[in-house]
Amino acid sequence: MPQTYTYPEFAYVQSEEQRSGTLKHHPVVIIGAGPIGLTQALDFAYRGIPAVILDDNNTVSIGSRAVCYAKRALEIWDRLGVGEEFAAKGVQWKVGKVFFHDELAYSFDLLPEEHHKMPAMINYQQYCLEERLVMACDESPLVDLRWKHKLLAVEQSDDFATLTVQTPDGIFKMRAAWVVAADGANSDTRGMVGADFTGQFFQDRFLIADVVMKADFPTERWFWFDPPFHRGQSVLLHKEADGVWRIDFQLGWNSDPTEEKKPEKVILRIQAMLGPDVEFELEWVSVYQFACRRIDQFRHGRVIFTGDAAHQVSPFGARGANTGVQDCDNLGWKLKAVLDGVAPAALLDTYHEERAYAADDNIGHSTRATDFITPKSRSSLRLRNAVLELARTEPFARPLVNSGRLSTPTPYLRSSLNTPDSAAFAGKMLPGTNCADAPIKVNGRNVWLLEQLGQGFVLLSFGPAAPVTVGNITATVLEVGKDIIDTQGVLTARYDGQPGTVYLVRPDQYVAARWRQFDPALVRTALCRALKLQ
Amino acid sequence: MALNRRPNILDQDVFYAELINGQRDLSDEQADMMLAKLVLILSNHVGDRAVLSEAITLARDNTLATPA
Numbered sequence: 012m013p014q015t016y017t018y019p020e021f022a023y024v025q026s027e028e029q030r031s032g033t034l035k036h037h038p039v040v041i042i043g044a045g046p047i048g049l050t051q052a053l054d055f056a057y058r059g060i061p062a063v064i065l066d067d068n069n070t071v072s073i074g075s076r077a078v079c080y081a082k083r084a085l086e087i088w089d090r091l092g093v094g095e096e097f098a099a100k101g102v103q104w105k106v107g108k109v110f111f112h113d114e115l116a117y118s119f120d121l122l123p124e125e126h127h128k129m130p131a132m133i134n135y136q137q138y139c140l141e142e143r144l145v146m147a148c149d150e151s152p153l154v155d156l157r158w159k160h161k162l163l164a165v166e167q168s169d170d171f172a173t174l175t176v177q178t179p180d181g182i183f184k185m186r187a188a189w190v191v192a193a194d195g196a197n198s199d200t201r202g203m204v205g206a207d208f209t210g211q212f213f214q215d216r217f218l219i220a221d222v223v224m225k226a227d228f229p230t231e232r233w234f235w236f237d238p239p240f241h242r243g244q245s246v247l248l249h250k251e252a253d254g255v256w257r258i259d260f261q262l263g264w265n266s267d268p269t270e271e272k273k274p275e276k277v278i279l280r281i282q283a284m285l286g287p288d289v290e291f292e293l294e295w296v297s298v299y300q301f302a303c304r305r306i307d308q309f310r311h312g313r314v315i316f317t318g319d320a321a322h323q324v325s326p327f328g329a330r331g332a333n334t335g336v337q338d339c340d341n342l343g344w345k346l347k348a349v350l351d352g353v354a355p356a357a358l359l360d361t362y363h364e365e366r367a368y369a370a371d372d373n374i375g376h377s378t379r380a381t382d383f384i385t386p387k388s389r390s391s392l393r394l395r396n397a398v399l400e401l402a403r404t405e406p407f408a409r410p411l412v413n414s415g416r417l418s419t420p421t422p423y424l425r426s427s428l429n430t431p432d433s434a435a436f437a438g439k440m441l442p443g444t445n446c447a448d449a450p451i452k453v454n455g456r457n458v459w460l461l462e463q464l465g466q467g468f469v470l471l472s473f474g475p476a477a478p479v480t481v482g483n484i485t486a487t488v489l490e491v492g493k494d495i496i497d498t499q500g501v502l503t504a505r506y507d508g509q510p511g512t513v514y515l516v517r518p519d520q521y522v523a524a525r526w527r528q529f530d531p532a533l534v535r536t537a538l539c540r541a542l543k544l545q
Numbered sequence: 546m547a548l549n550r551r552p553n554i555l556d557q558d559v560f561y562a563e564l565i566n567g568q569r570d571l572s573d574e575q576a577d578m579m580l581a582k583l584v585l586i587l588s589n590h591v592g593d594r595a596v597l598s599e600a601i602t603l604a605r606d607n608t609l610a611t612p613a
Contacts, residue, residue, distance in 0.1 A: 397581035407589040 013294045014223060015253045016138060021069045021145065023159035029176075029183040037063050038350055040174060040187040042162050042200050045072060046137060047318030047335040048193035049144035049156075053091040054343035056153035058518075060350060063185075064154065065176060067161035071141035074221075074295045078134050078249065078257055079329035081418040083445060084336040085129040086520070090465045093147055094129060097140065101133030102250050107232040109412055111399040113239045117409050118231075121417070126501045127448045128459040132417060134251050136221075137332070165190060165203045165314060172313040189346060190314045193335075198320035204311040210304030211378065213325065215385050216268060217301075218260040220277050221251070221294040226285070228256070234414040236384075236399055240283040245384050247414070248284075255294055258284070259326075261385060268298040301325045303374045303381075309338075309363035317342060322370035327380035327415035330373040337420060338366050344467075344518035348542055353482035358543040361428055369421035376416050383413035420445045423521065430515075430524035430537040437507040446471075446520045449502035451495045460502060461520060463489055468523075468538060469516045473508035476529040481538050486515060517541060548599040 028035040039055060041048045044066035055062040080097065088094035108118040123131035148154040163182065164175040171186045192200035201208055233248040235241070244261040251257055260280060262271055270276065277296050285291065305322045309315060318335030342362050348354035386392035401408035423429065423443035430442060440447065449460040463469075468486035470476050479486045489495060497503050506514060515524040515537050524537035539545050554560050567583075568576040588597055 393577055393581050394585070397578055397585055400578075401582055401585060405586075408585065411585070 013221070014292060015255055015294065016136070018070045018073065018138070019142060019145075021156075021158045023069060023179055024157070025178065025180050026157060028185060029178060029180060032183070034184055034186060036171065036186045037061070037188070039063070039189045039191060039346065040065060040185065041191045041193055043192070043194035043198075043320070044068075044141075044145070044148075044156060044158075045193060045195055045318070046077065046141055046144060046332050047320075047339060048191070049141065049148055050088070050091070050336050051191055051193055051317060051339040051342065052148055052154045052156070053093075053144065053151065054087075054339045055346070056148075056151045057091055058343050058347040059153070060343075060347055061153045062155070062191075063187075064148065064156045065160035065162055065174075066156070066158055069158040071138040071145070073138075074219075074297055077137040077140075077329070077332040078251055079132055079333075079418075080135060080140075081132050081329065081333045082123075082127065082129045083418075083420040084333045085133065086448070086461055087336050087340045089129060089461070090520075091147070093143055096143065097135060098130055098133060100139070100252055101135035102230060102252055103130050103133055104230050104232055104250065105131075106229070107234070107414075109399075109402070109414060110233065110235040110238060111396075111403075112237055114403065116236075116399050116402045116412065119409070126450050126499070128461065129448070132329075134249060134257075136251050136253075136255065139252065162194075162200065162203075165200065167204075167312045167314070188313070188350065191342070192314055192316045192320045193318050194320050196319040196323045198316070200314065201306065201316065201320060204314050206311055206316070207307040208304050208323075209307075210302055210323070210374065212302040213300065213381055213385070214264040215300060216262040216264065216266050216271075216298055217326075218262050218271050218277065218280075218296065218298050220258045220260070220281060220296050222256050222258060222281060222291040223254050223294055224256050224285075225290040236395075236414075238284070241280065245414075246284065256291075262298070266298075272296050272298050303378050305367065305370050305374060309367055310359055315342065315346075315359065315362065321366070322374065324373055324377035325381045326377075327384060328373075328377055328418055329415070330377050330418045333418040334369060334373050337369065338362075340519045341366050347518075348484065351483060353484055354542040354544065361426065361543060365423045365426050365428075368423065368425075372421040373418075380413045380415045384415075428517075428523060428541045428543070430540055432525065434527045436525065438505055440506050440514070440522050440525070442522050442524055444522050446514075446516055446522060447505045449497070449505055450499055451502055452498050453495055460495070463495060464516055464520045465518060467518050468541070470529075470534065471506070471514040471516055472512070472529060473503070473506075474511040474513070474529065476513050477531060479531055479534040479538060481535060481542065481544065484538070484542065486534065486538055515541070546593060546596060548596050548603065550603075 039062045041064045044064050052062045052064050085094045105121045109116045121131050148156045161177045163177050166173045172190050174185050194200050230250050235246040247259040249257040306316050309321050317338040324330045345358045386395045398408050398411045402412050426443050451460050470486050470488045473491045476488045491497050511528045513526050513529045517523050523541040
């Protein structure tokens with residue numbers, strides 16, 4: 012068991028509704044208190060939706076699972092109040108090295124773009140992250156986190172779902188207008204609603220070892236293809252927080268997981284890799300295999316699926332948790348608008364439209380990385396090795412080396428919520444794209460653009476504009492030069508902010524529409540479109 | 546630009562000799578690797594994704610249409 016971490020044990024408390032035998036109606040019940048369920052609850056709370064989380068266990072995830080968190084996930088957590096802490100506690104890395112056999116094939120520097128509040132990527136153990144999210148949920152008056160609550164059945168009616176829940180005190184029922192299933196890749200909820208979860212299984216196994224190293228290794232990501240200490244397979248070395256290192260050995264399909272997990276065997280492997288003099292202690296060992304799969308529909312009536320319950324990817328490129336956090340970001344404001352009666356339930360179908368599209372994009376990235384790392388035939392192995400041999404001297408071959416691509420948000424370029432451009436714009440801020448951050452000043456203080464976005468719809472304007480209201484939803488004005496000051500010109504450059512330009516930004520910080528001139532009628536139409544009111 | 550399927554190399558015999566010569570003294574394994582690298586080098590030079598797709602399809606279809 013880990014030396015650097017003690018698993019917390021959260022107290023089971025019998026709920027008032029179970030004790031008194033009252034059938035209570037909740038706006039939202041979330042199934043699963045993993046990183047996604049917890050983030051979803053915090054996002055709902057941020058939007059003013061009270062949520063109950065049910066978890067069948069009473070601690071954080073055992074063993075180190077997710078480890079890399081990318082900028083977009085950190086930006087979302089920053090909106091929820093925990094991003095700065097994760098960025099400070101996590102390990103930031105920039106240099107990656109790729110080895111082929113016993114030689115360095117090439118090294119790269121991520122060279123993250125400047126002028127963003129959040130780093131491109133951090134490494135942080137999942138249990139540390141979950142524990143902090145649990146604390147944030149406990150602090151929120153709108154989150155009701157219930158441990159040792161196991162969902163047994165879901166029954167759906169037109170207006171609500173009835174949940175049968177088991178606790179140490181027996182079985183009781185609760186009602187929810189909406190159920191969010193965040194119960195992971197092996198989601199039981201999926202089976203309860205009869206959802207299909209299909210895709211590609213990979214015939215391979217990987218050994219994860221988390222070790223505490225005494226040696227002074229550089230904070231770099233090292234990836235080996237076919238190294239002398241582990242012939243015919245790949246190995247990844249990555250630094251985590253608290254002096255812990257993640258080592259990932261590809262084992263091949265014919266390996267015996269029980270045998271490979273034995274500490275004496277793992278220690279020999281690591282010694283062969285690090286050399287005999289490097290002192291280390293084993294924190295955690297597990298063997299896993301993986302699949303790339305997606306649920307047929309992200310919404311089944313009143314049950315909505317998020318995170319690994321909705322999509323599963325291979326670990327290459329760190330797309331599991333990062334994608335799941337973006338699911339939360341997409342769902343929160345939509346569910347709020349539907350619960351408030353402003354938007355029709357059809358708005359929730361755009362959660363499927365946008366996030367299934369992103370999931371497919373992520374599955375594509377992760378499948379392509381897997382195919383490069385573990386070639387499926389002799390001839391694809393030859394092509395892979397040809398790329399690696401060329402990469403030593405030929406710059407053109409280096410971009411072809413795929414040991415996992417950095418997770419970046421998938422733009423919803425074809426989303427039905429977008430209003431297509433009617434004028435020409437330079438730069439990347441197309442409708443359906445998440446807003447790029449920029450350093451700004453507010454009341455003389457240095458702050459960031461994204462800190463000003465996210466509460467509701469915003470009109471980011473480079474000239475005079477006025478608020479526009481639909482139902483109880485108002486797009487407020489954030490005027491550059493008045494409300495916020497673009498001291499460095501980064502904001503204006505990133506948004507091609509010619510005088511008069513206006514962006515309609517969604518509550519999840521995505522661009523819905525943009526114009527070269529403020530026109531309240533056009534904004535109103537675009538706002539209705541973004542709420543699925545037409 | 547579409548894939549050029551018309552003859553395009555002037556001294557075809559000398560070119561072909563050079564290609565074979567490029568594999569001289571290589572083991573079968575090395576010769577296969579040399580061809581794989583040549584494909585990657587030329588693909589990058591061409592760059593045009595439509596042309597590359599057309600070439601990949603042509604090579605595959607032609608192979609499948611040839612009795613084993």
